Amino acid sequence: MELTMENIHSVSSHSQVGDLMSSHHARPSPSPSSNTRNLVSHAPGARSAMVTGMGSLMDGSGGDYRTDPSGLSGHLHPSISMCENGMSLSNTYTTLTPLQHLPPISTVSDKFHHPHSHHHAAAHQRLSAGNVSGSFTLMREDHRGLASMGNLYSHYPKEMSVSGMGHGSLSPLSSGLGSLHNSQQPLSAYGPSAHLSAETKMISPVTGFESHASMLSRSDQDHLARSLGGHGHSMISNLNGMHHHPHSHLHSQVNGAVMLGDRDRHGHGAGQGVAGSNVQAEEINTKEVAQRITAELKRYSIPQAIFAQRILSRSQGTLSDLLRNPKPWSKLKSGRETFRRMWKWLQEPEFQRMSALRLAVVRPGRERARLTAHKARSHPSVQASTTTSSSTVRRPSANSPGFTWSVLLWRPPSHGAALGLMEENRSACKRKEEDRGRERSQVPKKQRLVFTDLQRRTLVAIFRENRRPSKEMQITISQQLGLELTTVSNFFMNSRRRCTDRWGTEELGHGMHGHMHTPHGNNNNSQIQAGTASASTFSKA
DNA sequence: TGCCAGTCAATAGC
């Protein structure tokens, strides 16, 4: 049925909405829109025909919106079944600060946390293998450490230009860590230098592995070969039918035939692949990558937040969504970059993966200030005192004397205990962090709107009938539900997107009726694994 | 101006 303004009203004669209106599961809402529910809950005689109609519409849409708790938990769409309990207004949780692209951080992290990393790669294999529980270390770096980061930034000429930190600059770190770390620069692939156009054809299995060869000096190539033997092969075969003989990779690596890392760094190879060679279309099997990443994060007990921040420069929620609901490569646009970073990380030798994870440069002060200002525009409640969740260090730079960096370190517990200095710094930074926490607590967070049960049910019901209601209809809906027009608009926008984003929705035709589950839960039983339908999938109207 | 992709970040639930 095509939902129109007329038939919304036409269905208002149905009265089963009474159950809905008196639902015990309609959560008291702190939102301004909660008055709508109150209206219909306590003064049914006064409720508008529009709301009644919407409620009836839901009841008539297959019984998916019963107020029965079991129905809510077991069959409803997540967006409907949520919020049976009161909404917590606690500020206990903090969120990652705005993120930025990461520089190749492994060298720095190794300096502090991985003193052995430059000796023998195999040691890292031992250290990083197995189930490793992570821990966090807040570090305040001294200037030597910062200086050592200089050559890292050099790979980010656009966003992190740092004078005197060009490619050739040698830092105490680079000189001290030897060839391995000098050759680690391609970790910039995790950062903006890895930004490629959506049509870039770079990550063929060949180029991908060759670029990794460039990360290691010849002395480490044996290790690389071993590492790739464990991980690279599967990734090759994961690349949407682009099979490449693994031995050819290893061969080229061992012989150091192609150093695409340099090509990438200097902007030549990024969009071209191997000059003169067969340039295969870059196509990452996002589903496979997501599964691999998920497995690796579990394997090493790496929190999503850490991986998202360190490797992807994304938030935890974004990563979670990408891992659970990867879009097909062909449907990705700029989002391909995020999967490229995952893909690249998967190709790293294990010790290098861990190394990259161990340190995060959260945000340079200027960038953070810019975003804070931007955020203040968007969220007036967010003041310029926005802080990061990590320690802040001042980075000496002739061009940017006020340049500050926040450094957050994550270390596998097997590494960390020996470094007393780190502990000292960590405690100092912990104190600092506590201070900031107090500052933060004085800044009211923007409270997130959570639809009331009625609002959500109504919106979902309408969406099921009409995924793209007219502007006029959205206005009516917003008025009747006591929501902002932009909120209603956003709802339909998000719903359309999250419906069709999911793999299975289009390919398998799974509908909303069969895949409703408890929200916010790790309900794997109702979660359709990647490659089929997502549990939060809407059906197509 | 509206739509969309990508993402943030609040927060519920485990």
Next chain:
DNA sequence: GCTATTGACTGGCA
């Protein structure tokens, strides 16, 4: 403490 969900924001595009 961690992950999943989801309302909202930004920038690009037609």
